[in-house]
Amino acid sequence: MAAGIDIDITPEERAREIQRYEEEKEAQKRKLSEEMLSSGRYLEYGELDYPIESIDSYREKGSTTFEDVEFLYRENDIRYFSRIKFNPRKEMMLYQEDGQWYCQTAGQEPEKVLLSEWANDNEKEWRHFEIDKRTYLKRAIRERLEVPHFVEVPDDIDESKIERYK
Known part of the structure; x- marks a missing residue:
């Protein structure tokens, strides 16, 4: 029994809620970017909107635009992402060193990044959705998801x- 929960939502109401959620998410991204650009911090820091959903946003130091990155897995307190805009995709790592967050794309130097306020304040909460490499690969096999070329497959998982x- 679901006391007090309205499960009779119409498709139109659901579509409005989804649209409202997407608009709020975009407004938050714009607000963070506008604050970053007006302060000049964009010349010193990159910016990672993490975590949001399955697709996160990343802005390189010195850039004024965001790109989509996909969270893959977490291993030894390093978060691995795929930078989608590259062909082939490039691996990006997020890690913390001496209290500062850094992103490093394969073949590039690490850069200081700022995470959203929510991510900084709730690191323990966002760990619940992070998965390890083995779980990521098993889910990719089960759900027939494509895996970037740079993800190494352990010997006990059938690469075929x-x-x-x-």
Whole structure:
């Protein structure tokens, strides 16, 4: 029994709620970016809107635009992402050193990044959705998800079952 919960939501109401949620998410991104650009911090820091959902946003130091990055897995307190705009995709790592967050894209120097206020204040809360590499690969096999070329597959997982990005 669901006391006090209205499960009779119409498709139109659901669509409005989804649209409202997306608009709020975009407004938050714009607010953070506008604050970053007006302060000049964009010349010193990158910015990572993490975590949001399955697709996160990343702005390189010195850039005024965001790009989509996809969280893959967490291993030894390093978060691994795929930078989608590159062809082939590039691996990006998020890690913390001496209290400062850094992002490093394969083949590039690490750069200081700022996370959203929520992410900084709630690090313990966002760990619940992070998965390890083995879980990530098993889910990719089960759900037939494509895995970036740079993700190494452990010996005990059948690589022939892994679908790779072309």
